[in-house]
Amino acid sequence: MNFLLSKHHQLLQKEFSQFAQTYAAPLAAKIDAEECFPTVTMDKLIAEQLMLLSIPRCYNGRAEELLSSILLIEELAKHCAATSIIVSTQSLLVCLPILKYGSQEQKAQLFSAFSNGSLGAFALTEPQAGTDVLAIETTAEKKDDHYILNGQKKFITNAGIADIYLVFAQTAATPKKKLSVFLVPSDTVGLTVSEKVSKMGIRGSTTASLTFENCSIPQENLLGTFDHGYKIALETLNFGRIGVAAQALGIAEGAFDSTTVYVQQREQFGQPLANKQHIQFTLAELQAEIEAARLLVYQAATFPTTDDHFSEKASIAKLFASKTAMSVTTKCLQLHGGNGYLKDFPIERMMRDAKITEIYEGTSEVQKMIIAHQLFQDAADKMK
Numbered sequence: 001m002n003f004l005l006s007k008h009h010q011l012l013q014k015e016f017s018q019f020a021q022t023y024a025a026p027l028a029a030k031i032d033a034e035e036c037f038p039t040v041t042m043d044k045l046i047a048e049q050l051m052l053l054s055i056p057r058c059y060n061g062r063a064e065e066l067l068s069s070i071l072l073i074e075e076l077a078k079h080c081a082a083t084s085i086i087v088s089t090q091s092l093l094v095c096l097p098i099l100k101y102g103s104q105e106q107k108a109q110l111f112s113a114f115s116n117g118s119l120g121a122f123a124l125t126e127p128q129a130g131t132d133v134l135a136i137e138t139t140a141e142k143k144d145d146h147y148i149l150n151g152q153k154k155f156i157t158n159a160g161i162a163d164i165y166l167v168f169a170q171t172a173a174t175p176k177k178k179l180s181v182f183l184v185p186s187d188t189v190g191l192t193v194s195e196k197v198s199k200m201g202i203r204g205s206t207t208a209s210l211t212f213e214n215c216s217i218p219q220e221n222l223l224g225t226f227d228h229g230y231k232i233a234l235e236t237l238n239f240g241r242i243g244v245a246a247q248a249l250g251i252a253e254g255a256f257d258s259t260t261v262y263v264q265q266r267e268q269f270g271q272p273l274a275n276k277q278h279i280q281f282t283l284a285e286l287q288a289e290i291e292a293a294r295l296l297v298y299q300a301a302t303f304p305t306t307d308d309h310f311s312e313k314a315s316i317a318k319l320f321a322s323k324t325a326m327s328v329t330t331k332c333l334q335l336h337g338g339n340g341y342l343k344d345f346p347i348e349r350m351m352r353d354a355k356i357t358e359i360y361e362g363t364s365e366v367q368k369m370i371i372a373h374q375l376f377q378d379a380a381d382k383m384k
């Protein structure tokens with residue numbers, strides 16, 4: 001593993017940093033306060049092909065590696081975590097499975113729509129199926145040349161904004177439950193989207209429920225192989241988890257940067273807070289946590305995706321980076337004193353935004369299950 005970014009990635013990082021400062025940062029407080037979607041920033045991201053960063057040029061993408069998308073998510077999250085999750089969802093949970101499993105027609109049609117500003121959503125979670133993905137109750141029954149979709153999805157990012165939903169549904173119950181993935185257009189008859197929910201953090205991103213009532217889905221809208229949806233879900237979540245890890249890293253970095261400035265400006269006892277060794281040591285500890293998180297995130301983003309340990313690396317990155325985001329934002333808020341508790345300073349929003357990184361795309365407990373499974377697998381392999 002190369003621990004330094006290549007010249008190319010350094011240049012991209014600079015480009016993304018400038019983009020985030022110019023377009024995402026000025027709107028971050030407003031979209032949080034008003035719970036509104038960052039339309040202006042999204043339009044800019046689309047215009048600069050940043051929503052199709054890791055997609056081949058033949059589909060209007062920029063043909064970059066996964067690491068480039070991760071750098072974009074990190075830079076956006078430094079200033080606006082809500083914008084970063086919209087990008088992460090679209091780039092990693094929507095575009096990547098379409099690229100890998102989509103037919104030529106699906107790819108041509110969807111990437112063309114995405115390059116013109118349309119968005120997708122990844123609809124896996126249900127009221128009774130969160131951590132336990134296989135508890136999914138949404139069904140898709142084959143009828144002539146289409147499928148009839150019935151069920152409910154909960155907590156779907158981009159619901160109500162998206163034009164296409166990647167919907168995971170049960171296509172076999174016995175002897176073993178099997179899932180398949182369907183591309184469901186937002187104007188499908190029988191599909192209703194709930195009011196968006198009001199959230200603690202990432203309030204500029206839209207989260208809502210979906211209900212499918214006898215929705216007729218043409219068989220051409222099956223994504224990938226019939227009954228192989230569970231594999232597609234797990235594979236896709238590996239990428240999504242690195243995206244959330246990058247989001248967590250960016251939140252931690254943003255909190256750290258603003259706090260470093262704050263403690264040099266705020267004076268108590270006749271001198272800047274930064275002169276106190278307690279403050280210096282706190283920041284030094286946080287700097288070390290952030291550096292460690294960054295290495296784990298970049299390691300996961302550059303790890304061979306076909307390697308058996310790819311899931312584990314993604315889970316380690318998410319587990320550690322999300323813990324770092326909580327640790328850094330909580331301690332940085334403390335260093336702001338009473339000001340940290342006010343909406344006037346971004347640290348208050350950053351601390352609220354950090355929490356979700358320990359929950360979505362698999363809670364921290366799920367990441368530990370994956371890591372533990374792999375470590376015992378490795379131990380068993382060593383004994384062979």
Ligand SMILES: Cc1cc2nc3c(=O)[nH]c(=O)nc-3n(C[C@H](O)[C@H](O)[C@H](O)COP(=O)(O)OP(=O)(O)OC[C@H]3O[C@@H](n4cnc5c(N)ncnc54)[C@H](O)[C@@H]3O)c2cc1C
Nearest residue numbers: 122123124125130131155156157207359360361362363365
């Ligand atoms: C803002 C937001 C956006 C989201 N976006 C999407 C999206 O776009 N698409 C999508 O499909 N989903 C999305 N989700 C859903 C998210 O991925 C789930 O909320 C998450 O996976 C946890 O599921 P749950 O909420 O049902 O919690 P539960 O599964 O009910 O878990 C509750 C608690 O129990 C713990 N737990 C559960 N099982 C075990 C176990 N076996 N051992 C130990 N502990 C356990 C969990 O870790 C957690 O702490 C989103 C959620 C939120 C809040």
